Amino acid sequence: MASDSKRETLQSVRRNLFFILVTITTLAFLGMIGPFLITVLWAIVLTMIFYGLYVRIRKGVGHKRKGLAAAITSLLIFFFVIIPFIFLSIALVNQGLELYESIQSGEVDPGFLVDYVQRKLPGIYDMLGDQGISPAAVKEKFTEFAGSISQFVGTRVLSFGSNLINVFVQFTLMLYLLFFFLKDGKTVLDRIVNTIPMGNVRERMLFQRFAQVSKATLKGTLVVAIVQGSIGGVMFAVLGIPAPLLWGVAMTLLALLPVGGSAIIWGPTVVILFAQGYTGRALILLIVGSLIIGLVDNLLRPLLVGRDTEMPDYLVLLSTLGGITYFGLSGFVIGPTIAALFITVWEMMGKDYGGKSS
Secondary structure, eight states, X not given: OHHHHHHHHXXXXXXXXXXXXXXXXXXXHHHHTGGGHHHHHHHHHHHHHHHHHHHHHHHHHOTTOHHHXXXXXHHHHIIIIIHHXXXXXXXXXXXXXXXXXXXXXXXXXXXXXXXHHHHHOHHHHHHHHHTTOOHHHHHHHHXXXXXXXXXXXXXXXXXXXXXXXXXXXXXXXXXXXXXXHHHHHHHHHHHHHHHSTTOHHHHHHHHHHHHHHHHHHHHHHHHHHHHHHHHHHHHHHHTTOSOHHHHHHHHXXXXXXXXXXXXXXXXXXXXXXHHHTOHHHHHHHHXXXXXXXXXXXXXXXXXXXXXXXXXXXXXXXXXXXXXXXXXGXXXXXXXXXXXXXXXXXXXXXXXXXXXXXX
């Protein structure tokens, strides 16, 4: 009996030491590739998005030629996704610099809106005057604020331009990983499922939930954002508003948010156009923004995002904002995915270990 107890103790120590070793090496590995984890994540998400295309190409070139099918799929993604993104980024940098230089040179006067309010609504400044605030002080503060915003935009654009090579390297790495994930992803997934000691049913359910939410969020939110930003950018170009591409991209990025969205850009633009006396342009932008752009958001977002993620709107909103706060732009996918996995694991725990309702 003593020998059996000693043997069990030894086995327990060995097992614990082994799991400690597994934990340490895993954390060390994740820390080592930390700067590339977002790139790996995007490669995984793109693999899930384009896996259907890979399967069709594989049928065309021959079922056994996985490498050739993965290479063709990766090249198609490179030419139709990455190359357009690079050209768009270059054009965006140029327009951002032009707008920044226009504000800095005085060609664009941010204080005209204060002058317009002073002419049309003098009573407001009378009320401010009673509090010791002069129109000149308001205009100065507003101009300083606009200058700070333009400086922020300019520095961000310059920073983005200087990091363009780094962005290209990240995209190249993502494309490289995408090739191998397409080619060997199913085999790797099966090995992971068989290795993690949590039960294959649970693991496959978690991977399925991850795929479901990330695909729905990426396709749904990104489609809605691109449609809204494209419509807004085209309208800005038609109405003769400077830097339409820059504002179109800005509306696309803001449209990733479940609330506010592209209206954060086109709404104040309507007010500015009214203030400048361009009533017709302001009305056109107001109609297009509130009806067409708003209709796209109200119809497509619930259809493409909320239904497929099987999460309530408020949770999608909170997880999206939290994801963007923690992970940057990629958080609009990571946030809802983590929220969905959170719900899934708690449902599993409640099912397996929770109390029975009477």
